[in-house]
Amino acid sequence: xxxxxxxxxxxxxxxxxxxxxxxxxxxxxxxxxxxxxxxxxxxxxxxxxxxxxxxxxxxxxxxxxxxxxxxxxxxxxxxxxxxxxxxxxxxxxxxxxxxxxxxxxxxxxxxxxxxxxxxxxxxxxxxxxxxxxxxxxxxxxxxxxxxxxxxxxxxxxxxxxxxxxxxxxxxxxxxxxxxxxxxxxxxxxxxxxxxxxxxxxxxxxxxxxxxxxxxxxxxxxxxxxxxxxxxxxxxxxxxxxxxxxxxxxxxxxxxxxxxxxxxxxxxxxxxxxxxxx
Amino acid sequence: xxxxxxxxxxxxxxxxxxxxxxxxxxxxxxxxxxxxxxxxxxxxxxxxxxxxxxxxxxxxxxxxxxxxxxxxxxxxxxxxxxxxxxxxxxxxxxxxxxxxxxxxxxxxxxxxxxxxxxxxxxxxxxxxxxxxxxxxxxxxxxxxxxxxxxxxxxxxxxxxxxxxxxxxxxxxxxxxxxxxxxxxxxxxxxxxxxxxxxxxxxxxxxxxxxxxxxxxxxxxxxxxxxxxxxxxxxxxxxxxxxxxxxxxxxxxxxxxxxxxxxxxxxxxxxxxxxxxxxxxxxxxxxxxxxxxxxxxxxxxxxxxxxxxxxxxxxxxxxxxxxxxxxxxxxxxxxxxxxxxxxxxxxxxxxxxxxxxxxxxxxxxxxxxx
Amino acid sequence: xxxxxxxxxxxxxxxxxxxxxxxxxxxxxxxxxxxxxxxxxxxxxxxxxxxxxxxxxxxxxxxxxxxxxxxxxxxxxxxxxxxxxxxxxxxxxxxxxxxxxxxxxxxxxxxxxxxxxxxxxxxxxxxxxxxxxxxxxxxxxxxxxxxxxxxxxxxxxxxxxxxxxxxxxxxxxxxxxxxxxxxxxxxxxxxxxxxxxxxxxxxxxxxxxxxxxxxxxxxxxxxxxxxxxxxxxxxxxxxxxxxxxxxxxxxxxxxxxxxxxxxxxxxxxxxxxxxxxxxxxxxxxxx
Numbered sequence: 001x002x003x004x005x006x007x008x009x010x011x012x013x014x015x016x017x018x019x020x021x022x023x024x025x026x027x028x029x030x031x032x033x034x035x036x037x038x039x040x041x042x043x044x045x046x047x048x049x050x051x052x053x054x055x056x057x058x059x060x061x062x063x064x065x066x067x068x069x070x071x072x073x074x075x076x077x078x079x080x081x082x083x084x085x086x087x088x089x090x091x092x093x094x095x096x097x098x099x100x101x102x103x104x105x106x107x108x109x110x111x112x113x114x115x116x117x118x119x120x121x122x123x124x125x126x127x128x129x130x131x132x133x134x135x136x137x138x139x140x141x142x143x144x145x146x147x148x149x150x151x152x153x154x155x156x157x158x159x160x161x162x163x164x165x166x167x168x169x170x171x172x173x174x175x176x177x178x179x180x181x182x183x184x185x186x187x188x189x190x191x192x193x194x195x196x197x198x199x200x201x202x203x204x205x206x207x208x209x210x211x212x213x214x215x216x217x218x219x220x221x222x223x224x225x226x227x228x229x230x231x232x233x234x235x236x237x238x239x240x241x242x243x244x245x246x247x248x249x250x251x252x253x254x255x256x257x258x259x260x261x262x263x264x265x266x267x268x269x270x271x272x273x274x275x276x277x
Numbered sequence: 278x279x280x281x282x283x284x285x286x287x288x289x290x291x292x293x294x295x296x297x298x299x300x301x302x303x304x305x306x307x308x309x310x311x312x313x314x315x316x317x318x319x320x321x322x323x324x325x326x327x328x329x330x331x332x333x334x335x336x337x338x339x340x341x342x343x344x345x346x347x348x349x350x351x352x353x354x355x356x357x358x359x360x361x362x363x364x365x366x367x368x369x370x371x372x373x374x375x376x377x378x379x380x381x382x383x384x385x386x387x388x389x390x391x392x393x394x395x396x397x398x399x400x401x402x403x404x405x406x407x408x409x410x411x412x413x414x415x416x417x418x419x420x421x422x423x424x425x426x427x428x429x430x431x432x433x434x435x436x437x438x439x440x441x442x443x444x445x446x447x448x449x450x451x452x453x454x455x456x457x458x459x460x461x462x463x464x465x466x467x468x469x470x471x472x473x474x475x476x477x478x479x480x481x482x483x484x485x486x487x488x489x490x491x492x493x494x495x496x497x498x499x500x501x502x503x504x505x506x507x508x509x510x511x512x513x514x515x516x517x518x519x520x521x522x523x524x525x526x527x528x529x530x531x532x533x534x535x536x537x538x539x540x541x542x543x544x545x546x547x548x549x550x551x552x553x554x555x556x557x558x559x560x561x562x563x564x565x566x567x568x569x570x571x572x573x574x575x576x577x578x579x580x581x582x583x584x585x586x587x588x589x590x591x592x593x594x595x596x597x598x599x600x601x602x603x604x605x606x607x608x609x610x611x612x613x614x615x616x617x618x619x620x621x622x623x624x625x626x627x628x629x630x631x632x633x634x635x636x637x638x639x640x641x642x643x644x645x646x
Numbered sequence: 647x648x649x650x651x652x653x654x655x656x657x658x659x660x661x662x663x664x665x666x667x668x669x670x671x672x673x674x675x676x677x678x679x680x681x682x683x684x685x686x687x688x689x690x691x692x693x694x695x696x697x698x699x700x701x702x703x704x705x706x707x708x709x710x711x712x713x714x715x716x717x718x719x720x721x722x723x724x725x726x727x728x729x730x731x732x733x734x735x736x737x738x739x740x741x742x743x744x745x746x747x748x749x750x751x752x753x754x755x756x757x758x759x760x761x762x763x764x765x766x767x768x769x770x771x772x773x774x775x776x777x778x779x780x781x782x783x784x785x786x787x788x789x790x791x792x793x794x795x796x797x798x799x800x801x802x803x804x805x806x807x808x809x810x811x812x813x814x815x816x817x818x819x820x821x822x823x824x825x826x827x828x829x830x831x832x833x834x835x836x837x838x839x840x841x842x843x844x845x846x847x848x849x850x851x852x853x854x855x856x857x858x859x860x861x862x863x864x865x866x867x868x869x870x871x872x873x874x875x876x877x878x879x880x881x882x883x884x885x886x887x888x889x890x891x892x893x894x895x896x897x898x899x900x901x902x903x904x905x906x907x908x909x910x911x912x913x914x915x916x917x918x919x920x921x922x923x924x925x926x927x928x929x930x931x932x933x
């Protein structure tokens with residue numbers, strides 16, 4: 001399959017002392033149109049940096065990103081980003097928050113049409129009756145749904161999700177995963193998601209990319225997920241290979257963690273008190 | 278290196294972190310980074326200060342007042358020096374005076390002793406006369422020894438008086454404000470009872486309190502001046518300071534006490550702590566940072582109020598100094614008042630830093646857990 | 647007669663139009679030495695339920711019974727470990743534990759209380775850090791202190807309110823293992839409030855789902871008959887573990903779906919008629 005989104009030898013390095021430290025080094029990945037790929041790794045392993053480079057928020061030191069045969073080097077409406085915190089403007093309603101981007105991207109359309117686009121996006125995430133609510137009236141899960149709607153309403157070519165459910169409790173997370181899955185199954189969006197939750201990755205992704213721990217983070221392993229779409233949670237859990245894949249991923253994660261713990265052990269001894277009053 | 282870390286810690290405790298890069302630079306720790314920090318945190322303030330002095334010097338020469346031209350920074354500095362010098366001058370004069378008096382007394386006593394030696398050889402009226410004379414000499418010696426040096430208070434003495442007054446007022450205010458604040462914070466009923474009074478009295482200027490306080494002190498403090506421990510003006514000033522600096526401490530204490538973490542209250546409830554245990558073990562330690570913040574603001578307010586109070590109450594402190602300078606205008610007036618302004622500013626700053634240091638030593642440094 | 651019992655607990659907050667019933671008809675019976683996990687959504691009234699068990703909140707109706715006797719108000723026989731640790735920041739680790747021990751065992755000699763504190767610091771592997779203040783500790787270590795404090799009070803029942811919710815995945819796993827070990831040593835009666843199904847299966851004898859609020863109540867329980875000690879890796883391969891995990895997950899997922907049904911599916915249908923917004927937007931405008 002031809003690559004729709006291509007990440008080519010992405011490297012992000014920061015100057016440190018005499019030389020420089022690469023958070024991510026030579027990270028390459030091809031994503032097909034309509035494919036859902038999950039990046040998985042421990043916190044601080046550089047997976048968010050990769051996503052941020054794809055989003056154009058962090059310029060890569062080397063390498064580049066090609067989307068639909070065009071190189072991208074700055075943020076754009078062709079890539080919708082959902083962050084861990086929904087970052088809604090508290091003085092705007094849910095709809096107004098969504099419309100903020102819609103007005104910019106669909107500038108040629110009439111106000112009524114823009115409004116319909118916004119309403120539709122909110123309805124898709126199950127917030128059709130909460131259009132005029134302000135963020136503080138919404139639960140965290142609902143706020144994050146507004147965040148997803150905001151990204152969807154721009155009709156991006158790819159959806160970039162940076163631990164979008166990381167701040168939610170396990171059960172609300174499940175609820176939002178269902179919503180996201182339904183959306184994706186409906187119009188086969190291409191998506192790249194960062195997570196550290198193995199079950200989430202298995203449930204949503206077509207392919208799971210395990211990352212090594214930074215510095216010099218790269219691809220550790222790529223695990224294809226064989227479950228058929230459209231997916232239903234109960235069926236996925238009952239799939240004969242589910243627990244086998246889960247164990248494979250958990251083992252990989254654990255190995256990475258042990259490596260990191262070994263590297264960090266001496267450093268931790270040296271810095272017991274870094275809290276400043 | 279231990280010395281370096283200790284010094285840095287002390288600087289942090291006293292809120293003088295700006296000097297930290299200097300210490301680290303002295304220890305040759307990442308000199309490049311330290312230099313840039315010094316440039317921002319020490320260089321820039323220094324630059325601003327120089328700019329201020331420059332503008333002042335330029336302006337000073339052009340402004341003519343009834344008391345002569347506006348003094349330049351240099352003149353003010355010199356005036357400050359001469360005020361300090363005057364203090365030591367007076368001290369030396371005082372010392373000389375007492376030495377003088379001692380010598381005088383010693384002379385009288387020696388004479389008396391000489392006469393007493395001849396006392397046995399006399400009798401009758403002669404002896405009575407001699408005894409009288411000895412008595413007179415001894416009286417004189419005693420008086421010479423007891424004679425006090427009198428002079429108008431020097432500038433440094435006035436500073437000390439001001440500090441004594443402000444601390445008296447501040448302690449009075451704290452003694453009232455903290456317990457009241459704790460009660461307010463613990464009991465919503467008490468709080469809502471006191472709140473209107475607090476809100477009404479809080480914005481009242483010291484100038485409004487002062488006449489009332491003066492009259493009340495005049496009426497109630499009737500001890501004879503010779504027997505009194507304190508001057509009336511001192512008490513008036515201190516009470517006015519107390520009245521004005523009461524509120525920040527009261528409000529902050531109440532706030533600190535009523536905002537004790539719910540979880541901590543729950544811990545106390547699960548353990549079934551008694552009311553006193555609850556206050557001592559949970560409430561006070563939690564509220565301490567805010568109580569101190571309140572006290573710190575109070576001391577600042579007190580120091581500001583004090584100058585006005587001293588001017589009007591004629592308490593021999595910095596306020597009176599400024600007032601006197603203003604009244605008997607001379608060519609030095611402006612320079613001296615400016616010295617006083619800088620003194621007041623620097624002492625206020627030092628008091629604030631002192632409170633910060635105290636707060637950091639006593640409280641748990643706003644840790645969240 | 648059960649050891650610890652909730653009977654017909656009801657609780658509402660607010661008044662008038664804004665009155666919201668959080669819990670309705672909650673019944674639960676726990677045997678002595680049992681480890682029960684209540685699994686529920688955030689905002690479903692889990693913490694309210696625990697506060698009622700602890701006596702920190704008074705229920706509107708129903709009663710809480712310990713050994714058949716009705717409990718009123720909080721007390722040290724029901725130890726609580728809070729999600730946000732609730733340590734006193736001005737006290738050291740040792741002093742935090744000692745505060746509870748000194749209060750609960752005031753009739754003991756000083757030496758005996760001291761030894762009791764040290765014993766519990768050892769139990770949670772914190773003897774080394776006993777002199778430190780909470781702010782010098784990581785979240786996981788703080789929760790260990792809270793756990794030591796809860797256990798040192800020697801309560802008849804220990805209530806854990808999402809104790810690992812604020813910790814990262816790895817620390818959470820370590821502490822879960824630790825709690826499992828301690829429970830095997832002590833065999834305390836424990837109620838664990840959590841939103842993590844795996845946590846429930848790893849630790850509990852029984853998992854009780856709490857339906858999403860408002861008017862939350864307890865659904866049918868799942869027995870967890872897995873041998874202890876339970877290793878995370880070994881569990882993953884056990885068919886019994888997989889069965890329970892799938893059952894509980896699907897049960898909770900179904901609750902979400904019924905809740906979702908109350909949300910405007912109809913709306914989605916109506917607006918679905920609106921044509922899809924233009925798919926291509928190649929100009930990278932700075933959004």
